[in-house]
Amino acid sequence: MSTLLPHKFGPYGGQFVPETLMPALIELEREFVSARSDPAFNKEFDGLMASFVGRPTPLTHAKRLSEKLGGAQIYLKREDLAHTGAHKINNALGQALLVKRMGKKRVVAETGAGQHGVASATVAALLGLECVVYMGVVDIARQEPNVFRMKLLGAEVRPVTSGTQTLKDAINEAIRDWVTNVRDTHYLLGSALGPHPYPTIVREFQSVIGREAREQMMMDAGRLPDTVIACVGGGSNAIGIFSGFVKDSGVELIGVEAGGSGIASGKHAARFGDAARARVGVIHGTRTYVLQDEDGQIAETHSVSAGLDYAAVGPEHAMMRDNERAFYTSATDEEALNAFQTLCHTEGIIPALESSHAVAEVIKRAPTMRKDQMILVNLSGRGDKDLNTVIKELGTL
Amino acid sequence: MPVVEHPRTMAGYAEIPPMFGSLFISSVLVKGIIMNRIENAFKNKPIFMPYFPLGYPDLETSIDIIEALAKNGADLIEAGLSFSDPLADGPVIQQATQIALEKGISVRKSLAAVAELRRRGVTIPLILMGYFNPMLAYGLEKFICDARQAGADGFIIPDLPLEEAGEFQSINGDMPLIQMLAPTSPNERMESIARNAKGFIYLVSVTGVTGARTAISDGLGDLITRVRQHTPAPVCVGFGIGTPEQARQVGALADGVIVGSACVKTIGSSDKPVEAAKQFAMEYRDALNKIQR
Numbered sequence: 001m002s003t004l005l006p007h008k009f010g011p012y013g014g015q016f017v018p019e020t021l022m023p024a025l026i027e028l029e030r031e032f033v034s035a036r037s038d039p040a041f042n043k044e045f046d047g048l049m050a051s052f053v054g055r056p057t058p059l060t061h062a063k064r065l066s067e068k069l070g071g072a073q074i075y076l077k078r079e080d081l082a083h084t085g086a087h088k089i090n091n092a093l094g095q096a097l098l099v100k101r102m103g104k105k106r107v108v109a110e111t112g113a114g115q116h117g118v119a120s121a122t123v124a125a126l127l128g129l130e131c132v133v134y135m136g137v138v139d140i141a142r143q144e145p146n147v148f149r150m151k152l153l154g155a156e157v158r159p160v161t162s163g164t165q166t167l168k169d170a171i172n173e174a175i176r177d178w179v180t181n182v183r184d185t186h187y188l189l190g191s192a193l194g195p196h197p198y199p200t201i202v203r204e205f206q207s208v209i210g211r212e213a214r215e216q217m218m219m220d221a222g223r224l225p226d227t228v229i230a231c232v233g234g235g236s237n238a239i240g241i242f243s244g245f246v247k248d249s250g251v252e253l254i255g256v257e258a259g260g261s262g263i264a265s266g267k268h269a270a271r272f273g274d275a276a277r278a279r280v281g282v283i284h285g286t287r288t289y290v291l292q293d294e295d296g297q298i299a300e301t302h303s304v305s306a307g308l309d310y311a312a313v314g315p316e317h318a319m320m321r322d323n324e325r326a327f328y329t330s331a332t333d334e335e336a337l338n339a340f341q342t343l344c345h346t347e348g349i350i351p352a353l354e355s356s357h358a359v360a361e362v363i364k365r366a367p368t369m370r371k372d373q374m375i376l377v378n379l380s381g382r383g384d385k386d387l388n389t390v391i392k393e394l395g396t397l
Numbered sequence: 398m399p400v401v402e403h404p405r406t407m408a409g410y411a412e413i414p415p416m417f418g419s420l421f422i423s424s425v426l427v428k429g430i431i432m433n434r435i436e437n438a439f440k441n442k443p444i445f446m447p448y449f450p451l452g453y454p455d456l457e458t459s460i461d462i463i464e465a466l467a468k469n470g471a472d473l474i475e476a477g478l479s480f481s482d483p484l485a486d487g488p489v490i491q492q493a494t495q496i497a498l499e500k501g502i503s504v505r506k507s508l509a510a511v512a513e514l515r516r517r518g519v520t521i522p523l524i525l526m527g528y529f530n531p532m533l534a535y536g537l538e539k540f541i542c543d544a545r546q547a548g549a550d551g552f553i554i555p556d557l558p559l560e561e562a563g564e565f566q567s568i569n570g571d572m573p574l575i576q577m578l579a580p581t582s583p584n585e586r587m588e589s590i591a592r593n594a595k596g597f598i599y600l601v602s603v604t605g606v607t608g609a610r611t612a613i614s615d616g617l618g619d620l621i622t623r624v625r626q627h628t629p630a631p632v633c634v635g636f637g638i639g640t641p642e643q644a645r646q647v648g649a650l651a652d653g654v655i656v657g658s659a660c661v662k663t664i665g666s667s668d669k670p671v672e673a674a675k676q677f678a679m680e681y682r683d684a685l686n687k688i689q690r
Contacts, residue, residue: 007560016529016556018485020579020604023586162491168482175484180605182581281530282556283482295503296534297481 007196012315059216072369086381092119094205112167113307114146116190121155131155136165191234192314195285210244225376235314237380258303259330267302270330304333305353331360352381443648448657450477452502465674470682478527487608489658515548522550591628609639641684
C-alpha cells in the first residue's frame with residue numbers, strides 16, 4: 001500500500017503501529033491532504049491563527065542580551081506570546097480543525113510540560129470537542145499550574161503511573177486509548193514524532209513559525225539570520241522554525257537537546273549526544289534515534305524541563321542530522337537554568353525551561369560571533385508553568 | 398543445529414536422519430518442518446493458543462509454565478518477548494512483562510528458553526510475540542537466525558503492519574510472520590494483508606489493547622466471515638477472550654482461540670503457577686472439545 005505523502009525521511013519515520021490504527025492513519029493522511037488544498041479549510045485555519053492564537057507572533061531584537069554577550073545580534077521569535085503561551089497551539093488548532101472535518105467528537109492527547117495538553121484542551125473547548133489528556137504523574141507534580149489550566153478548560157487529565165511516569169508513558173497511554181476508541185477519537189499528537197503522517201502534519205502546522213520569522217527578519221534586520229537555534233524534545237518547535245530556512249543553505253540550523261546532568265552522567269535526553277546509548281530504533285510508531293539499552297528497552301531520560309524529557313527525537317531531525325542540514329548539541333539543566341535567569345534579567349522575558357536550552361546555546365555561541373552577525377532563537381514558550389521547578393532548583397532568589 | 402542435536406519426537410522432526418548436513422536442513426527442510434508443525438497444529442480445530450511471557454514471574458518458572466501449557470492441551474503457544482513500552486497491551490500483560498524485565502529477561506535469554514522448551518520435548522509450534530525494537534537492537538538477521546535455531550516457528554510483531562514488514566520479511570524468508578487483521582481493517586486492506594498470509598491470520602476481535610472483556614463482540618461472526626472471503630488460512634481470534642465459556646463461543650466461529658491476559662493473570666496470581674498452568678490449559682481444552690462442528 002502506498003501513502004499520499006512521503007512516509008519516510010530517508011531511513012527514518014514510517015508507520016510502526018498495530019493494524020487497528022492503520023486505517024485511522026490512512027484516513028488522517030487523506031483528510032490532511034484534502035484539507036490543505038481546500039481554500040475553506042485554510043481560510044478558517046488562518047483566520048483562527050490570527051483572531052484566536054494572536055498570530056503573527058512578534059520578533060524581538062534582544063538588544064541588552066546581545067550587548068551583554070558582546071557578539072552576534074540576537075532575535076527572539078516570540079512563540080511565548082501565542083495564546084496559551086507556547087507554539088503548541090499552532091498544531092493543536094490545525095489538528096482540531098481536521099478532527100471536525102473527519103466528523104470525530106473526541107480527542108486524546110499526551111503532554112509532558114503540559115503546554116500541549118493546555119493547547120489541546122483550549123482548541124477542544126473552542127470547537128466543542130471532548131478532550132482527555134494523559135500526563136505522567138512525575139510531570140503532573142512538576143507542571144501543576146498547567147494541570148489546573150487543563151481542568152479549567154474542561155479537559156479530563158488522566159494521570160499515568162506506568163513505566164517512567166513521564167512523557168513516554170503518557171504517549172503509550174494515549175495510543176492505548178486511541179486504539180480502543182479509534183472510531184470516534186482522534187489522537188492529537190503534539191510533537192513532530194509518532195507514525196506517518198504525524199511528523200509531516202505537525203511540521204506543516206508549525207511551519208508558520210519559520211515563515212513568519214523569515215519575513216520578519218527580512219523586514220526588521222534586512223537580511224536572513226546566520227544561525228537559527230531551537231530546543232529539541234520531539235522537535236516540533238525546531239522543525240517549525242527550521243522549515244522556514246531549510247532552503248537557505250547559508251543559514252545554519254542548530255537544535256539543542258536536553259543535556260540533563262551531563263552526557264557522562266547518563267541522566268539526560270540527548271539522543272544525538274550520547275553515541276553509546278542512542279541507536280536507531282522504533283518507538284511510538286516511528287523509526288529514529290532512541291536512547292535505549294543493549295536489549296532494546298527504552299531508556300529512562302532526565303531533564304529539568306518536562307517537555308524535552310523524552311527518549312526519541314522526531315524522524316525528520318534524524319534525517320537532517322545525517323545529511324548535516326542541521327546540527328545538534330545539548331545544554332545541561334544548569335546551563336538552561338542560568339539562561340532562564342539571564343533572559344529574565346536582560347530582556348524582561350520569562351522563558352519556558354525548554355526554550356531556555358536554546359537560549360543557553362545562544363549564550364555559548366553569540367560571543368564567538370561578530371557584531372554584524374545574527375542569531376534567531378525560537379522562544380517556544382513562556383516560563384510561568386516552570387516557576388515551581390525553578391524555585392525548587394534555585395532556592396530563594 | 399538443534400535439529401540434529403535434539404531429535405524431535407514429533408512426526409516432522411523424527412523423519413530427519415541426523416546424517417543430513419545442517420546446511421541442507423536449514424535451507425530446505427526447516428521450511429517444511431515449521432510449516433508442517435503449524436499445519437499439524439490445525440488438524441483438530443479450533444485450536445487453543447495461550448500467550449505467556451518468557452521470564453515471568455521468573456525465567457525458570459516461565460519455562461515450566463509454558464511446558465505445562467504445551468503438555469496439557471495447548472496446540473500452539475505465543476511466547477512473549479518483553480518490551481518496556483508495550484503499547485498494544487493492557488494492564489495485565491504490561492505488568493507481567495515489566496516484572497520479567499525487572500527480573501532480567503532479555504531477547505537472548507528468551508531465545509535460550511525456547512531452546513530449553515524444545516529440549517524438554519515440547520513439540521507444538523512456538524510463535525515469538527514481541528515488539529520490533531528489541532529485535533532491531535538484537536540485530537534482525539541474527540534474531541531471526543537465532544530464533545530459528547532455538548526452535549521457534551514464527552513471529553507475531555504487533556507494531557509491524559503490512560507497510561513496514563518488508564525489511565523483516567526480506568531477511569526472514571520462510572518463517573511465518575503472522576499477519577494481524579483488525580475490526581477496523583477495510584475489505585481492500587484485508588485482501589492485501591490476507592493474500593500472502595502464512596501460518597494463520599491473527600484476528601484482533603475488538604478495537605483496543607489486550608485484556609479480557611466481559612462479553613464477546615456481537616459482530617465477531619460477520620468479521621470472521623469477512624476475513625475468510627480473502628484467505629484460506631486459518632483464522633484465529635485474540636484480544637478479549639477471558640473465560641473457557643467465551644473461548645467456546647469464539648471457537649465455534651473461528652479456527653483458533655488466543656488467550657493472553659486471562660492466562661497471564663490466572664497463572665501469575667497463583668501460588669502454584671505450574672499447576673495453575675496445567676489446570677488452565679485443561680479447562681480451555683475441555684471447553685473447545687465440547688464444540689460440535
